[in-house]
Amino acid sequence: MKIIVCIKQxxxxxxxxxxxxxxxxxxxxxxxxxxxxxxxxxEAGLQIREKxxxxxxxxxxxxxxxxxxxREALSMGADDAVLLTDRAFAGSDTWxxxxxxxxxxxxxxxxxxxxxxxxxDGDTAQVGPEIAEFLNIPHISYVRRIEGITQNYIRVQRLxxxxxxxxESSLPVLLTVVKxxxxxxxxxxxxxxxxxxxxxxxxxxxxxxADEKNLGLKGSPTQVKNIFAPExxxxxxxxxxxxxxxxxxxxxxxxxxxxx
Numbered sequence: 001m002k003i004i005v006c007i008k009q010x011x012x013x014x015x016x017x018x019x020x021x022x023x024x025x026x027x028x029x030x031x032x033x034x035x036x037x038x039x040x041x042x043e044a045g046l047q048i049r050e051k052x053x054x055x056x057x058x059x060x061x062x063x064x065x066x067x068x069x070x071r072e073a074l075s076m077g078a079d080d081a082v083l084l085t086d087r088a089f090a091g092s093d094t095w096x097x098x099x100x101x102x103x104x105x106x107x108x109x110x111x112x113x114x115x116x117x118x119x120x121d122g123d124t125a126q127v128g129p130e131i132a133e134f135l136n137i138p139h140i141s142y143v144r145r146i147e148g149i150t151q152n153y154i155r156v157q158r159l160x161x162x163x164x165x166x167x168e169s170s171l172p173v174l175l176t177v178v179k180x181x182x183x184x185x186x187x188x189x190x191x192x193x194x195x196x197x198x199x200x201x202x203x204x205x206x207x208x209x210a211d212e213k214n215l216g217l218k219g220s221p222t223q224v225k226n227i228f229a230p231e232x233x234x235x236x237x238x239x240x241x242x243x244x245x246x247x248x249x250x251x252x253x254x255x256x257x258x259x260x
Contacts, residue, residue, distance in 0.1 A: 001049065008069075010035045040116060048149060059083075072187065076185055140156055142176065143158060
């Protein structure tokens with residue numbers, strides 16, 4: 001069983017800064033972590049390998065510093081890691097990102113591709129499904145439980161607004177997972193030691209046979225026209241008293257502000 005997990009290194013801060021020229025996040029010099037939903041994707045890949053055998057490969061696209069995230073994933077027990085890094089990839093929107101990752105997956109070949117449902121920086125939940133579309137394979141989003149897996153098919157529960165669906169798919173398939181799926185394991189001491197010498201493959205556009213017109217900012221059909229932080233409002237009022245009194249006071253305040 002060949003399992004690929006796509007992860008992303010995201011800023012570990014609420015103080016996000018934007019490049020005014022490109023409209024993209026400034027990541028240099030900002031502490032980073034593995035996207036929290038991707039931690040559940042890594043754990044899912046490891047658990048599938050433990051049940052069905054095979055190999056777990058982690059891939060990410062980003063600057064050289066993203067190697068830190070790959071080494072953390074390896075210390076959790078992944079077998080291999082690939083970093084897609086090149087100036088040509090910079091400024092990619094979700095379409096260009098998905099295209100680039102799909103070309104890497106195409107080169108590696110996989111039975112199951114796993115992504116977190118979304119990232120905490122872009123928050124679009126688009127990249128996983130778009131990768132599947134580029135690869136022309138089925139995908140199942142919001143996976144909350146894996147019920148069964150063989151060499152030919154997988155059966156999962158997909159989280160819905162009210163309850164869940166049970167979905168079966170042939171392989172290869174792409175899954176996007178939610179936090180309810182599992183509890184990510186901690187890296188072992190042996191894993192932390194071994195990962196210091198682990199080889200991280202670094203691939204550019206030519207290695208994955210990517211068409212450069214589809215890469216990076218120039219290859220992104222989505223362009224950011226304007227981005228800004230919302231105005232911070234410091235005025236606040238705390239209501240006290242019995243519930244009925246606070247309700248009346250709240251109604252009066254909303255009328256004063258012309259919200260009612």
